[in-house]
Amino acid sequence: MxxxxxxxxxxxxxxxxxxxxxxxxxxxxxxGGQDGSPTPFPYTAPPAGTVSPIVVQRTPETGEELPLDGAIELVFDRAMDQESVEESFNVWPLVAGSFEWSDTRTVSFKPALSLNRDVQYEVMVGPGAKGTDGAAVDGSYRFGFRTVGYLEVTQVIPALDSSDVEADGVITVIFNRPVVPLMAVSDPLDGELPDPLTLDPPVEGEGEWLNTSIYVFTPEEAMAGGTAYSALVKAGLEDTTGGVLEEDYSWSFSTQPPEVVWVSPAEGEELVDVDTSVRVSFNMNVAAASASEAFLMRVGGQQVGGQTEVDGDTLIFTPTERLSFNTVYSVMIGAGVQSTAGGEGMRSPYQWIFTTVPLPRIVATDPADGETNAIPWTNFEIKFNAPIDIDTVLPNLEMTPPFTPTEVYTYFSSWSNTFSLNFPVEPSTDYEVRIGPDIADPYGNTTGQEMTVRFRTDWYDPWIRMRGPGYIGTYDAGQPTQLIVSYLNTYQLDLSLYRIDVAQLM
The missing domain is CATH 1.20.5 (Single alpha-helices involved in coiled-coils or other helix-helix interfaces)
Known part of the structure; x- marks a missing residue:
């Protein structure tokens, strides 16, 4: 070579x-390029005067996801040369498939295998595609779509790892896609919808779809207080578009333990009835044994005896004997009270005090003894330190000048423990009220006070009023003019007559 x-x-x-x-x-x-994306064809403008074919409709539409076994469909504005369209049709990533023409304008591309889930695809019809009239596509027709993705849980209530959740609350799961079709509650298929939620420990209750993507579970009874719960939505749940929950979705939360939300008598309350029972309300139903054991009522360091009864979320303690008058009592609910379903007990003790009603006493009168300028339309009021039996008041009252029972009106204010006597009072008059000792409280205890209250009412305030047809009167200058004036406690009137011009009048 x-x-x-x-x-x-x-x-x-x-x-x-x-x-x-x-x-x-x-x-x-x-x-396409080395990154797998399609490379546009070099653009060649169509001959002048040519009207190029266009796509007037496509599947999937903008924003629409294509099912994994779906087909891509294009509808042109005219009859197309099928061979040129098929040769110019490309999908990235590359997809093998077949074409089917339902008519001369409509072509469908059916992939040979299912498309990949949650993948972005690009479709391009190159400039080689032509109509049967010989006109080619202007440049190229290109669009993108995404296949059906994965069903996901986007939000849960209670939230992940939340604590002190209300035991009687509901559990909500919100998905990113419609899991059930939109239907009426009366639809017979409503009972066949999926119940995707599982709780551990198990909770009896009922689930419902608030809409197509929000599931709400309502416990039949309150969940156990102070208990950690695990919630699970299992993988494989499908939505209406074919999306699938790829992995289990699980989270946990814990309910709040029992706590005191209301007591009677209230904290610091005074004038408490000596025959009262003590009531304690919790935020949930509590175990009778643990609540009863935690209750303790004391006076002067000694425990008060009585009976405890628990009904649902309320404890009632009834003392064996009547409470003492004018005495401070302390009550405590110890820590550890459990719900009826068990779980963590009440974390901290709850304590409060109240004071019982004192024996009855008169503490003031209005008008007071010796007052000389009492309002001439005043009531006579007696203020007590405690509630009293109003039926015992009037028989223990005498007044000079005297009054008859039909001339008076009485009223007792339980808010201020004040007895009011409304009587036909006169101005500039001396009054004497004698109060007897047998005014009693509801328990029969009497004040034992004999009192005499002397006071004098003031005179009415002076006043005058001119009697006329209104703010402006019209009088006859040719006749004697008289002006009528009403007055009270007024001994002299000085009147002046003077002119005003129109400007002053306006």
């Missing part, structure tokens, strides 16, 4: 290499 033949072989080798590289380059240009 001589040098000329070697050079000739080298030349053929370079030519073959260049040819191979050129072919590969053309394939990459047709199929």
């Amino acid at each position: 001589d040098l000329q033949e070697v050079d000739s072989m080298r030349g053929r080798t370079r030519y073959q290499l260049v040819a191979v590289v050129t072919v590969v380059s053309l394939i990459l240009t047709a199929c």
Whole structure:
């Protein structure tokens, strides 16, 4: 082999290499760039006066997800050359499939295998696509779509790892896609909808779909207080578009333990009935045994005896004996009270005090004894330190000048423990009220106080009023003019008559 033949072989080798590289380059240009995305075809403007075919409808539409077994459909504005359309049709990532024409304008591309889930695809119809009239597509037609993705849980209530959740609350799961179809509650298929939620420890209750993507579970009874719960939505749950929950979704939360929310008598309350029972309300139903054991009522360091009764979320303690008058009592609910379902007990003790009603006493009168300028339309009021039996008041009252029972009106204010006597009072008059000792409280205890209250009412405030037809009167200048004036406690009137001009009047 001589040098000329070697050079000739080298030349053929370079030519073959260049040819191979050129072919590969053309394939990459047709199929897309190195990153897998489609490369637009070089644009060649159609001949002047040509009306190019356009796509007037497509499936999937903008924003629509394509099912994994779905087909891509294009509808043109005219009859198309089927072979040129099929040769110019490309999908990235590359997808093998077949074409079907339902009419001369409509082509459907059906992938041979299911598409990949939650993947972005690009479709391009190149400029080689032509109508049967010979007009080519102007440039290329290109659009993207995404296949049906995964069903996901986007929010849960109670939230992940939340604590002190109300035991009588509901559990809500919110999905990113419609899991059930929109239907009426009366629809017979409503009872066949999925119940995706599982709780541990188990909770009896009822679930419902608030809408197509929000599931709400309502416990039949309150969950156990102070208990950690695990919630699970199992993988495999499908939505109405074909999306699937890829993995189990689980989270946990804990309910609040029992706590005191209301007591009677209230904290610091005074004038408490000596025949009262003590009531304690919790935020949930509590175990009778643990609540009764935790209750303790004391006076002066000694425990008060009585009976405890627990009804649901309320404890009632009834003392064996009547409470003492004017005495401070302390009550405590110890820590550890459990709900009826068990779980963590009440974390901290709850304590409060109240004071019972004192024996009855008169603490003030209005008007007071010795007052000389009492309001002439005043009531006579007696203020007590405690509630009293109003039927015992009037028989223990005498007044000078006297009054008859039909002339008076009485009223007792339980808010201020004040007895009011409304009587036909006169101005500038001396009154004497004698109060007897047998005014009693509801328990029969009497004040034992005999009192005499003397006071004098003031006179009525002076006043005058001119009697006329209104703010402005019209009088006859040719006749004697008289002006009528009403007055009280007024001994002299000085009147003046003067002119005013129109400007002053306006």
